[in-house]
Amino acid sequence: MSSVDRRIEIVQAALRVISEVGVQGATTRAIVSEAGMSLASFHYAFASRDEMMEELIAWVVENQTVAAFSTIRYGSDIRTTVRDGLQAFFETIVADAAHEQVLLELMLFSLRTPALQKLPHAQWANYTLGVTELLNAAAVNAGIEWVRPIDEVAQFLLTVTDGLTLAWLANRDRAAAATVMDIAADSLAALAVPIITRTKDRSA
Amino acid sequence: MSSVDRRIEIVQAALRVISEVGVQGATTRAIVSEAGMSLASFHYAFASRDEMMEELIAWVVENQTVAAFSTIRYGSDIRTTVRDGLQAFFETIVADAAHEQVLLELMLFSLRTPALQKLPHAQWANYTLGVTELLNAAAVNAGIEWVRPIDEVAQFLLTVTDGLTLAWLANRDRAAAATVMDIAADSLAALAVPIITRTKDRSA
DNA sequence: GTCTATAAGGAGATAGAC
DNA sequence: GTCTATCTCCTTATAGAC
Numbered sequence: 001m002s003s004v005d006r007r008i009e010i011v012q013a014a015l016r017v018i019s020e021v022g023v024q025g026a027t028t029r030a031i032v033s034e035a036g037m038s039l040a041s042f043h044y045a046f047a048s049r050d051e052m053m054e055e056l057i058a059w060v061v062e063n064q065t066v067a068a069f070s071t072i073r074y075g076s077d078i079r080t081t082v083r084d085g086l087q088a089f090f091e092t093i094v095a096d097a098a099h100e101q102v103l104l105e106l107m108l109f110s111l112r113t114p115a116l117q118k119l120p121h122a123q124w125a126n127y128t129l130g131v132t133e134l135l136n137a138a139a140v141n142a143g144i145e146w147v148r149p150i151d152e153v154a155q156f157l158l159t160v161t162d163g164l165t166l167a168w169l170a171n172r173d174r175a176a177a178a179t180v181m182d183i184a185a186d187s188l189a190a191l192a193v194p195i196i197t198r199t200k201d202r203s204a
Numbered sequence: 205m206s207s208v209d210r211r212i213e214i215v216q217a218a219l220r221v222i223s224e225v226g227v228q229g230a231t232t233r234a235i236v237s238e239a240g241m242s243l244a245s246f247h248y249a250f251a252s253r254d255e256m257m258e259e260l261i262a263w264v265v266e267n268q269t270v271a272a273f274s275t276i277r278y279g280s281d282i283r284t285t286v287r288d289g290l291q292a293f294f295e296t297i298v299a300d301a302a303h304e305q306v307l308l309e310l311m312l313f314s315l316r317t318p319a320l321q322k323l324p325h326a327q328w329a330n331y332t333l334g335v336t337e338l339l340n341a342a343a344v345n346a347g348i349e350w351v352r353p354i355d356e357v358a359q360f361l362l363t364v365t366d367g368l369t370l371a372w373l374a375n376r377d378r379a380a381a382a383t384v385m386d387i388a389a390d391s392l393a394a395l396a397v398p399i400i401t402r403t404k405d406r407s408a
Numbered sequence: 409g410t411c412t413a414t415a416a417g418g419a420g421a422t423a424g425a426c
Numbered sequence: 427g428t429c430t431a432t433c434t435c436c437t438t439a440t441a442g443a444c
Binding site: 021023104111112120121124148155156158159166167184191 | 225226227228305308309311312313315316324325327328329352356357359360362363364365366367368370371373374375376380383384387388390391394395
């Protein structure tokens with residue numbers, strides 16, 4: 001097996017181990033056991049566990065997108081679109097809460113590791129960009145425009161989704177989440193105004 | 205030294221160590237070094253490190269309050285009161301980001317420890333109660349009432365503050381935080397309506 | 409109660425055969 | 427390239443002197 005393939009295999013096995021037992025439990029032995037290889041193979045592919053963790057987190061930052069939102073169905077008013085989008089996001093959290101816990105653990109781990117401290121910022125910027133695009137698409141589709149700069153709206157939406165994620169991990173309360181999403185949808189809809197389309201120039 | 209005093213001393217030392225090097229780095233040796241005692245003294249007070257971690261997290265859940273909000277100054281309209289409260293909360297985050305990281309690490313640690321899994325829920329409930337009281341006080345002082353059940357308003361506010369915390373840890377962006385707080389204050393103000401006080405009964 | 413010394417095991421990493 | 431066996435260090439926990 002080529003070294004690059006082995007590295008990928010190890011990183012994916014490590015992610016599965018982390019999902020099960022956390023970053024703390026992801027020892028080199030646990031990882032190679034999950035991957036079905038020997039301990040020496042790990043160190044043939046990576047010089048150290050630290051090096052593997054760096055590659056793992058870099059991979060997550062690159063590949064982790066806001067896929068949850070991409071299931072949005074348009075065709076309604078902006079309030080409904082936002083509310084449906086939040087619900088779709090929430091269902092992905094419910095379906096795989098362990099994955100959200102992993103992302104949080106990796107973020108906190110990165111913040112404690114000097115070589116990785118900038119990655120959470122990069123990931124946050126990635127998310128903001130993704131959410132900005134979605135808000136743009138939603139605005140065009142609903143025939144509205146945002147009364148604030150779109151990146152500010154995106155930052156607010158991202159704050160809400162992060163808060164929803166933390167709350168779900170702590171309390172697993174669907175009703176509370178629904179309430180928060182209702183209020184958030186109202187809040188975002190209040191930041192939208194209809195675009196006045198002049199079919200004919202009635203001035204003159 | 206009495207056993208109970210020693211336990212408190214150890215827990216406080218452990219919290220300082222966790223703040224510096226994380227939950228992963230809070231070994232018994234690091235903790236007793238911080239506390240200036242021998243390793244045996246640790247095990248005289250606690251049967252195991254796990255037992256100490258349980259007491260530590262229970263202590264945090266009991267003693268961690270939303271003190272940040274208690275610096276609110278009333279006397280303005282509800283939008284200003286909320287915005288000022290958010291700012292006060294945010295300043296405590298900025299002043300001690302490491303503390304927020306510790307709280308998050310302990311939450312994730314608890315979720316991975318069967319004996320501690322219910323504590324994050326309890327802490328979340330505590331926060332909700334505290335925020336509810338503050339929203340009540342703010343409403344009375346500003347002469348408004350909330351158009352939704354107050355615990356729902358509290359859940360939304362808590363979601364925003366959690367999201368603000370995560371964002372600050374990731375990006376350290378004051379401007380972004382200010383924007384989110386502006387929008388959040390608008391959103392909450394939209395959930396308030398003035399109380400109609402009838403000084404005299406003008407019907408009849 | 410508090411200490412030093414030590415046990416017993418797990419961690420990352422490497423040597424060297426194949 | 428991949429393995430088994432091993433090195434070295436660090437961890438939690440305990441034994442036993444004082």
